[in-house]
Amino acid sequence: MHSALTESRWLRVLLTSFALIFLSLFLVLPLVVVFTEGLRKGVEAYLEAISTPDAIASMKLSLTVVALAVPLNVVFGIFAAWCIAKFQFPGRSILTSFIDLPFSVSPVISGLVYVLLFGAHGWFGTWFIDHEIRIVFAVPGIVLATMFVTFPFVARELIPLMQQQGVDEELAARTLGASGWQMFWRVTLPNIKWALLYGALLCSARALGEFGAVSVVSGHIRGQTNTMPLHVEILYNEYAFSASFAVASLLAMFALVTLVLKALLEWRFGRELARR
Amino acid sequence: MKIDIQQLSKSFDATRVLKEINLDIREGELCALLGPSGSGKTTLLRIIAGLDFPDSGAVLFEGENVIRRNARDRQVGFVFQHYALFRHMTVFDNVAFGLRIRPRATRPASAQIRNTVGELLDLVQLAGYGQRFPDQLSGGQRQRVALARALAIQPRVLLLDEPFGALDARVRKEMRKWLRELQQKIRLTSVFVTHDQDEALELADRVAVMELGSLVQVGPPHEVYDRPQSPFVYDFLGGANKVACRVRGGKLIVGDHPLAAFAAPDDDNATLYVRAHDFEILPSTSADGLPAIITDIVLTGGTAHITARLADCADVTIELPRWSLEESYIVPGSVVHLKPRRFGVFGPSAGAQTEVRGTQRQGSDAPVRHEHLTLSQIAPTA
Numbered sequence: 001m002h003s004a005l006t007e008s009r010w011l012r013v014l015l016t017s018f019a020l021i022f023l024s025l026f027l028v029l030p031l032v033v034v035f036t037e038g039l040r041k042g043v044e045a046y047l048e049a050i051s052t053p054d055a056i057a058s059m060k061l062s063l064t065v066v067a068l069a070v071p072l073n074v075v076f077g078i079f080a081a082w083c084i085a086k087f088q089f090p091g092r093s094i095l096t097s098f099i100d101l102p103f104s105v106s107p108v109i110s111g112l113v114y115v116l117l118f119g120a121h122g123w124f125g126t127w128f129i130d131h132e133i134r135i136v137f138a139v140p141g142i143v144l145a146t147m148f149v150t151f152p153f154v155a156r157e158l159i160p161l162m163q164q165q166g167v168d169e170e171l172a173a174r175t176l177g178a179s180g181w182q183m184f185w186r187v188t189l190p191n192i193k194w195a196l197l198y199g200a201l202l203c204s205a206r207a208l209g210e211f212g213a214v215s216v217v218s219g220h221i222r223g224q225t226n227t228m229p230l231h232v233e234i235l236y237n238e239y240a241f242s243a244s245f246a247v248a249s250l251l252a253m254f255a256l257v258t259l260v261l262k263a264l265l266e267w268r269f270g271r272e273l274a275r276r
Numbered sequence: 277m278k279i280d281i282q283q284l285s286k287s288f289d290a291t292r293v294l295k296e297i298n299l300d301i302r303e304g305e306l307c308a309l310l311g312p313s314g315s316g317k318t319t320l321l322r323i324i325a326g327l328d329f330p331d332s333g334a335v336l337f338e339g340e341n342v343i344r345r346n347a348r349d350r351q352v353g354f355v356f357q358h359y360a361l362f363r364h365m366t367v368f369d370n371v372a373f374g375l376r377i378r379p380r381a382t383r384p385a386s387a388q389i390r391n392t393v394g395e396l397l398d399l400v401q402l403a404g405y406g407q408r409f410p411d412q413l414s415g416g417q418r419q420r421v422a423l424a425r426a427l428a429i430q431p432r433v434l435l436l437d438e439p440f441g442a443l444d445a446r447v448r449k450e451m452r453k454w455l456r457e458l459q460q461k462i463r464l465t466s467v468f469v470t471h472d473q474d475e476a477l478e479l480a481d482r483v484a485v486m487e488l489g490s491l492v493q494v495g496p497p498h499e500v501y502d503r504p505q506s507p508f509v510y511d512f513l514g515g516a517n518k519v520a521c522r523v524r525g526g527k528l529i530v531g532d533h534p535l536a537a538f539a540a541p542d543d544d545n546a547t548l549y550v551r552a553h554d555f556e557i558l559p560s561t562s563a564d565g566l567p568a569i570i571t572d573i574v575l576t577g578g579t580a581h582i583t584a585r586l587a588d589c590a591d592v593t594i595e596l597p598r599w600s601l602e603e604s605y606i607v608p609g610s611v612v613h614l615k616p617r618r619f620g621v622f623g624p625s626a627g628a629q630t631e632v633r634g635t636q637r638q639g640s641d642a643p644v645r646h647e648h649l650t651l652s653q654i655a656p657t658a
Contacts (some may be wrong), residue, residue, distance in 0.1 A: 168360035169325055174347040175354040176374035176429055186377065190364045 018089050037245035041161050049235075049243035050250060057223040058231035059250070065214075065227060066207045069146040074200050082188075084155075085162030086170070099155050102148055104211065111216025114141055137219030140275025141229065145213035150206045157199030158192055165191055198265050205258040209251060277323065277337055277465045278303045279434040284333030286319060293319050294330065295489045301433075304463045306456075308476035311486035312512065320486070324467065325435050326350045337432060353426030353464075359418045361410040363453055367421050368406035371396055374429035383439075383505040396424040399458070416447040419531055423455075427462075434459075436468035440444045440475060445627065473513045485509050507622045510549040517592040521548040522623065526623060531588045533566050541579040546600060549620040557582070558613040559605045565613030570594070575600070575609055582606070584614060 007015075037048050049055065061152055100112065115137065119125045119133040128135055135141045173183040183193075188194075211229040218225040226234065228251055235244035279301040286294040293316045301307050309317040313406050322328035324335055325498045332435055334341045342350055360510035363372050371393045375384055384392065400420035410418055420437065427593035428436060439455065440448040456479050468475050478482045487508050493500055504510035511518075514519040522529045523546055530548060558565050571591070572583040580601055582594040592614065596606075605612055 084374055168358060169362055171347070171374070172354065172356060172360040172362075172425075173325070173377075175325060175350075175352055176377065176425065177351075178373075178377045179348065182377045184598050186373070187362055190362075 031252055034249050037241060038249040040245075041242045045242060046246045047250075049240075049246035052243075053233060054223050054226065055243075055247055058226045058247070060226075061142070061226065062138070062228040064145050064206055065077035065143050066204050069207045070141045070200055070204050073147055073151055073154050073203050075197065077199060077203075078196070080191075081156045081162050085159050086167050096159070099152050099159075100190055102151050107145075107149050107210065107212030108216055111145050111213035114148075114213075114217050115151045118144075136217050137221065137225060139219040139225070142214050142225065145217045146207045146210050149210050150203045150214050150267060151202040153206060154168050154196065154199035157195050157202070161192055161195045183185065192267060196267060198245060199261065200259055201258060201265065205255060208254055279337035279433060279465065279467075280325070280334075280562065281320075282334045282336065284323065284335070286316075286323065286328070286330045290478045293489050294323075296492045297333070297491050299484055299491060301465060301467060301495065302482075304465055305481040306466045306468070306479060307460050308480035308483045309467060309486060310471070310476040310512075312471055312475060315485045315500040316489040317471075320466060321435050321437055321469045324433070325352045325354045327354070329475055338476075351429060351432050353429065353431030355419075355422045355426050355434070355436040357441050359410075359422040359442075361418055361421055361425070363410050364396075365409075367391055367397070367402065367408050367410070367413070369498070370410070370421055371424045371428050373470050377555070385433045391427065393424075396428055397611070398646065399427070400424045401597075410439045415531070416451055419443065419451060420543040427464075431464070433464040434464050436466065438470060439468055440470075440472075448475075455479065477513075480494060480537045485512065489514075492508065497555075502618070504549075504620060505551060507620075509548065510551075510620050510622075516549040516551050516620075517594065519550070519590050520569070521546050521623065530566050533587075535566065535616070543623060546621050546623055548616070549617040549622065550592070551618070552581075552593045554616055554618040555594040555596075555608055555615055556615045557584075557596065557600070557603070558615055559603075560604040560611045560613055562615075565615035568612060568614050570606065570608050570610050570612060573606075581638065584612070586614070656658070 038049075059157070080095070080099060084092060115124050115136050118128060118141060120129060120136075121138070124198065125136070130166075131138075133141055169187050172182050173187045178186065209229055210227075211233075214227055215230060216231075218227065218230055220226060220230060222234070228247060232244050232248045232251070235241075235247065277403045281297055281299040281301070284294055284297040285292070295326075297316075297320060309320060311317045323330050326342070326349075330343065331444055332341075333342050337350070340637060347354075353631075359421065362373065365373070370382075372389050373390045375392065393406070394403070397406060400423055402417060402420055402424070403419065405413070405421075410421065412648075440451055443451060448586050452475060467477070477500075480497055482495060482557060483497050485492050485500060487506075493505050493509050500509065501513050504513060510516050519530055520534070523538055523540050523543045525542070526537060526539055528535045528548070535548075537571075556565070557570075560567065566586055568584040568586045570584050572580060574581045575598060579600050580596050582596060583591055585591050594614070600606065
């Protein structure tokens with residue numbers, strides 16, 4: 001094929017190798033380092049490092065946070081996307097920009113906001129302390145901070161799709177006698193399910209790896225408020241490099257699984273989108 | 277079912293999209309809401325369906341005001357302009373939807389649902405398509421699935437929003453004929469919205485013409501077409517040539533030529549409306565008609581589109597069957613006499629904004645045979 005876009009052979013080879021070298025250096029190499037460093041002292045040391053009580057506690061906490069933050073963000077994400085995509089109301093564009101706020105604000109700032117709101121000297125802090133509810137330096141704070149940081153993933157994924165689909169199918173369901181719930185479960189949700197899954201997946205990956213915001217609100221109490229990324233940092237700061245990389249390798253593995261699932265979804269989701 | 281629409285008004289922000297609409301839709305009839313875009317016809321249809329709500333006024337189904345009931349409880353069959361089929365469901369599931377979501381007490385058994393859906397697919401000539409998805413169907417087929425889905429709930433009224441708007445010309449014609457036959461078979465009170473006058477005239481039992489949120493004329497198709505009560509209707513249905521004219525001493529005068537006897541008060545600023553196919557072209561030796569010179573002739577299929585220039589330089593378009601060109605005097609450059617067989621005369625027309633007020637008088641039958649005269653008196657806005 002001699003199209004106008006066909007460049008000379010050498011240029012193509014040059015560009016392709018440049019891209020490959022770049023990818024290897026910046027993406028593949030760090031990944032390899034994580035695993036080799038983690039296994040430097042042998043498999044036994046690796047297994048020991050990831051089975052210390054503190055490590056296990058950090059995994060449990062991280063998974064708990066994901067298990068709480070992701071479903072909540074799925075619900076809020078659907079709600080926000082629904083409002084924005086299917087209704088016209090004053091302040092709609094402002095709401096749309098607000099959804100992007102967590103992307104533009106540094107996670108450390110997001111964490112600080114929660115400390116300022118719910119900390120001992122925060123706006124609502126005293127009320128919660130009076131009622132013996134701990135938010136900052138406890139699990140609720142970590143979940144809140146994680147939710148804030150990962151909020152846009154679901155909504156961002158849904159809004160364009162819902163806007164494109166419009167409201168006609170929902171209205172048709174109404175005229176056919178569907179209740180609000182029936183309309184949502186039988187028409188809206190099936191139409192967005194792949195995009196929703198995709199958004200939830202990205203959201204989970206980000207929630208598991210969140211460091212900045214969580215670091216500020218966590219308080220770093222070992223075995224209690226340390227998530228996996230925080231645990232990695234602590235181990236590293238204590239010169240337990242192997243153990244630190246071992247735990248980091250678990251995070252990396254989760255990232256890889258996410259990547260594969262994402263690719264699968266894109267393959268599947270792409271066909272769903274093509275079905276129109 | 278009979279539908280009464282009473283004093284219906286609706287505004288979006290500052291724009292009044294419906295102005296005190298009154299319309300009766302009779303049992304079993306097929307009624308067309310005809311108007312250009314922005315005339316409020318779709319809003320009116322959506323209000324009947326309960327998908328939109330008016331600011332004031334009432335919609336009565338068999339005498340019962342349903343304005344407080346939402347779409348879910350009105351039992352209307354609504355066919356959307358772009359069909360709005362559930363894209364993730366098969367044709368069968370689409371049609372079965374309205375039955376399956378019923379509360380358990382009134383939901384038919386699944387065998388019964390299968391039968392009903394089968395019958396409906398037969399009715400819309402889509403038997404055997406049940407397992408397809410909407411994206412595997414042509415536009416006309418999707419349209420029919422949407423219709424079957426709407427009919428599945430045994431609606432009290434069928435509402436169709438621009439039902440043929442998204443189809444290509446050939447399919448549109450077939451679908452029109454098919455829908456007309458179907459409606460006559462099931463005799464379901466139906467209302468459809470269209471901006472296509474041919475569609476309205478061909479399909480409907482009655483046509484309601486809308487302009488800028490007002491209902492300007494309602495009647496059987498031939499009546500609305502033959503006796504337009506306003507310049508807008510004259511122009512919108514069939515298109516019309518507009519020629520400045522005067523009414524003086526019981527005569528209609530164009531330029532210096534008296535055209536016909538016309539029983540109406542004197543008016544120096546009237547406009548003569550004549551549809552392209554209502555002109556007759558006579559040789560210049562004729563005593564009748566207005567002198568004009570033929571400037572152009574374009575043929576499309578069996579129709580000749582003739583442009584002629586009147587003495588006062590106004591161009592008019594005339595449509596004649598192609599065989600009429602056999603007359604030797606109908607050639608470009610030839611001087612002829614144009615005689616309107618049917619026409620309307622209206623007072624000063626200021627475009628669509630003109631408010632038609634005062635009494636409207638049907639012109640008395642003029643001595644010229646087949647002629648129908650209409651006069652609208654326009655009271656100048658004080």
